[in-house]
Amino acid sequence: MSTPFGDPDLVIVGGGPAGCAAALMAASLGLRSALIESNNIGGRLHVIGALSNVPGDWADGPSLAQALARDIRRIQESGHCTVITGRATAVSADSRSASVTLADGSTVTGNAVIAATGVASITPAEAGWISAPADLDPAPLWRARPADLKGRACVLGGDRPLGTWLRAHPDVQRQLLVVHPATDDYKTAEVQQDSRAQLRRARHVTLNPAPCGGYIVDVEATDGSTTAYACDTLLTNIGNRPAALPGLTADEDGYCPSDSQGPLIATAGDLRSARFQRIVTAQGSGAQAVLSCYYSTAVRATA
Ligand SMILES: Cc1cc2nc3c(=O)[nH]c(=O)nc-3n(C[C@H](O)[C@H](O)[C@H](O)COP(=O)(O)OP(=O)(O)OC[C@H]3O[C@@H](n4cnc5c(N)ncnc54)[C@H](O)[C@@H]3O)c2cc1C
Structure with a gap:
């Protein structure tokens, strides 16, 4: 699948706090990203009725989600991001590029993939x-x-x-x-x-x-x-399991630590670990994943 700017520098899966922070950090570095989201920008923020641990005096999750959606629109308008509405089904990488396959069979290829799909409720x-x-x-x-x-x-x-x-x-x-x-x-x-x-x-x-x-x-x-x-x-109310995509390397609990992935694939947010499932840590890890990619040759070479 082509984007308005051809193959993006980064393909980001998941538009929650982690994926949005990744897209914003990428734009600030002059990188172009494709952000794949199956639902609403903001992820689980939409269900948080009250917030007390996010800097910036945010009263609830939906207001922060709306602010993130505005941020994403801004970097779309500046040509640094394209949002693809769809469900990712797998990630893969070879020595030169990384790809995400969507449920409709199309693929989006970039220099690196950041998976930030969070967790899903156990049925x-x-x-x-x-x-x-x-x-x-x-x-x-x-x-x-x-x-x-x-x-x-x-x-x-x-x-x-x-x-x-x-x-x-x-x-x-x-x-x-x-x-x-x-x-x-x-x-x-x-x-x-x-x-x-x-x-x-x-x-x-x-x-x-x-x-x-x-x-x-x-x-x-x-x-x-x-x-x-x-x-x-x-x-x-059984708990959550990591929403891991085929192609990611998972630990024994199914979580996908970023440092267990290949050189062109990173993970961010709740998907990484059961221990750090918070908004601020998700945002920080999304931004950090982009900086790691940026300082590796994969993305910097085309920037
Ligand atoms: C009820 C509740 C209350 C909470 N309260 C707080 C709180 O007060 N403070 C706090 O810090 N944290 C709180 N959290 C935790 C916080 O919401 C998460 O830590 C944070 O949202 C994680 O961000 P994320 O981007 O990793 O994942 P998510 O927010 O889960 O976003 C993941 C995104 O990926 C998308 N996605 C998933 N799979 C695919 C796929 N295959 N293809 C395309 N898109 C996909 C999803 O649609 C979603 O938009 C709460 C969570 C819940 C459920």
């Missing part, structure tokens, strides 16, 4: 402690609005967004049935005093659609006893 079918139909893909809790909760609501998993969601919605009085493995105990501890969270530790959970709508949630407790719950709303 019930991917969790070892849940048996569920393969096509069952409930919405994640962190994206749910109070109005989305109909009837009895069941949350699968006790990951940290549970506490965040309850704190963000102090006026919601309904109870959430939270079934979670024992390995989530240290995370559910923060909501144990909140009577809205009905915590049920489970050894195994079997999900099935109910004949009249909703779901039947069969919970096998850690003592072997079983209880069936009928639920109208099902939400996942």
Whole structure:
């Protein structure tokens, strides 16, 4: 696939904080980038209701996402960036160039690729402690609005967004049935005093659609006893997995550290590690990935 300026210096996959910071840093160095994004510029910023750890007095994620979208429009207008709307399916590199393949079969080739695809929610079918139909893909809790909760609501998993969601919605009085493995105990501890969270530790959970709508949630407790719950709303809160693209080198947890990739491929943001999943670290790593590419011969030679 050609861009308005032919092959770009950099192909950046993912338009979250990491990918946007990479595109902006590239433009500031006079490099031209193609930014591939399957959804909205801003990534997960769009779901963050309140911010307190990002310098610049940003009140919430969407306002920062809008500012990043303005930044990207500015470097598009100056001819330093082109945004390609599409889903990347693989990355590859040879000794001279690096490419990204898109779901429509086209490829975008540049002197280097920066992958900043973040993380994706683990689906019930991917969790070892849940048996569920393969096509069952409930919405994640962190994206749910109070109005989305109909009837009895069941949350699968006790990951940290549970506490965040309850704190963000102090006026919601309904109870959430939270079934979670024992390995989530240290995370559910923060909501144990909140009577809205009905915590049920489970050894195994079997999900099935109910004949009249909703779901039947069969919970096998850690003592072997079983209880069936009928639920109208099902939400996942199981955790995340790295949204790694084929062609990247992953560690045993599936994360893709930048220094494990080849010379023409770098990674940035949440995709790198479970430990540094924050906006500012994502932005810093995106900018750093560009500078690393810039100071390597691959990109500087054409700049
Ligand atoms: C509910 C919630 C609250 C949070 N609160 C805070 C907070 O208060 N402070 C803080 O510092 N951090 C917070 N975070 C974490 C923060 O959002 C992330 O660390 C940050 O967004 C990571 O940026 P990123 O660019 O690496 O990934 P993302 O923001 O996830 O962006 C990745 C982008 O890549 C795109 N993408 C993925 N796969 C493909 C593909 N195959 N092809 C094309 N595009 C693709 C996605 O659409 C997305 O736009 C929160 C996260 C959540 C979910």
